[in-house]
Amino acid sequence: MTCEDTTGVRLAWEVQLYDRHARAWLCRAYGRATTTVPPDRIAHAVLAGYLILCPPGYGDQVRARAWPDDGQPVVVTPDQLPADRPPVDDAVLQALPRYLHDVLTVDTAT
Secondary structure (H helix, E strand, C coil): CCHHHCCCEEEEEEEEEEECCCCEEEEEEEEEEEECCCHHHHHHHHHHHHHHHCCCCCCCCEEEEEEECCCCCEEECHHHCCCCCCCCCHHHHHCCCHHHHHHHCCCCCC
16 A cells, blocks of 8 residues: 555654754654544644653753645644543554554553
C-alpha cells in the first residue's frame, strides 16, 4: 500500500525544539501520513508521544506542527495538551509511526 492507494489527505508532521542560540526551531522528529484525521489531532498525539519518550530539559521549548500538503500548518504546544492523557483513538494511531503508537497505547494504570 502506498500513499496513493488510500483515501484521505496527505500530511506531514514534525516535533521541533527551540534553540535559543540559533534563534530557530530545529526538527527533532518528522513523519508523513495519509489519513482522514485532522492535522490538529495528529499534532496533539505526536507531541504527547514525543514528550513521553523524550521529556524536555529545563527551559526547553518544544512544539509539534502538522500540515496537509495543500493546507495551513497547525501548531501545538505542551500547554495545549490535556493533563490526564486521554486515550488516543485508532484512526490517529494508524497514522503514527510504531514508536509513537506503542508509547501512546501503554496502559498507565499499571
